[in-house]
Amino acid sequence: MLRVFVGSIALVLIALIAMYVMQYRGKPWTAFAAKPAWIRAGIYFCVCWLLSYASGGMELILNSPIATSEQLSNPRWIAYTAAAYGFIFMAYSVVWVRYTVLFNRPKKPFMSTVFGVLWGTSSGQLFLAVWLTANKLDVPEWTAWLITFGVLGAWQPNFHNIYWDHYIAPEHDTPLTQRIKALGCHIPNLTITLTYLAIWDNYLIFVSFQVVACVSASAGMRYPAPWSASDEHDFAHRSVARIPRCTGYIPTDPQSDPYTPFYPGWKQREDALQQPPTALTDDVRSP
Numbered sequence: 001m002l003r004v005f006v007g008s009i010a011l012v013l014i015a016l017i018a019m020y021v022m023q024y025r026g027k028p029w030t031a032f033a034a035k036p037a038w039i040r041a042g043i044y045f046c047v048c049w050l051l052s053y054a055s056g057g058m059e060l061i062l063n064s065p066i067a068t069s070e071q072l073s074n075p076r077w078i079a080y081t082a083a084a085y086g087f088i089f090m091a092y093s094v095v096w097v098r099y100t101v102l103f104n105r106p107k108k109p110f111m112s113t114v115f116g117v118l119w120g121t122s123s124g125q126l127f128l129a130v131w132l133t134a135n136k137l138d139v140p141e142w143t144a145w146l147i148t149f150g151v152l153g154a155w156q157p158n159f160h161n162i163y164w165d166h167y168i169a170p171e172h173d174t175p176l177t178q179r180i181k182a183l184g185c186h187i188p189n190l191t192i193t194l195t196y197l198a199i200w201d202n203y204l205i206f207v208s209f210q211v212v213a214c215v216s217a218s219a220g221m222r223y224p225a226p227w228s229a230s231d232e233h234d235f236a237h238r239s240v241a242r243i244p245r246c247t248g249y250i251p252t253d254p255q256s257d258p259y260t261p262f263y264p265g266w267k268q269r270e271d272a273l274q275q276p277p278t279a280l281t282d283d284v285r286s287p
Helices: 002-023 034-055 057-063 075-098 109-135 141-168 175-200 204-220
Strands: none
Touching: 002 034, 002 057, 034 109, 034 141, 057 075, 057 109, 057 204, 075 175, 075 204, 109 141, 109 175, 109 204, 141 175, 175 204
């Protein structure tokens, strides 16, 4: 049954790649478009699921108990699990959402949730695959923890800053919010949940942490449906560099810009104009 499921994922991956190549390959990415962004994301999701299967993570998720009877009667496990869920929820439903630029995107709660579930299950399984691979190196568990943290700590910010936040996600950050989210959400998330996995081996719960985080983030940025029209602000600009990186939205005056109420000293001005992004842009070629 598992092989049939994985085979289906592989077929979906092939179909998405074919669809993307036939419709969008080679077209310049000069404005955010929801449909190709969903296709790119779908390709990434499928790859993460296949890596999970290859590492043995998918089988562990399906065949291991969600929690053992010993854990359910262990106050330390209960406290850690509750604290981890509490932190993830507060970090991503409150802090992450508070420091997110929305521009003029309409709310699409159902499709944003669908995207968040796909994003969270794939990211969680990718994290698990890296952890399981590190543990196959025949090293002490704390070394495997450090290897996993190092790999994911390098992969996540670079992948998002170079590719995801430009070609898949609509613009949702500023230079300030990029730092706040890294220090207040992403790094603690990986530290807390990876330690949880190392101590308790609750594979499904570990993945569910990332589902909570990604659903919160997807809804918080108002991720558009595939058929949604985009605003000019949704296009994420990148720096002029050998490897362009997303700069985030750079307002002319962050203390009066209508889209940045989270900046210190911000005051709403009735005459504030909607300023277009002023970030430098370089590479807008289709990947």
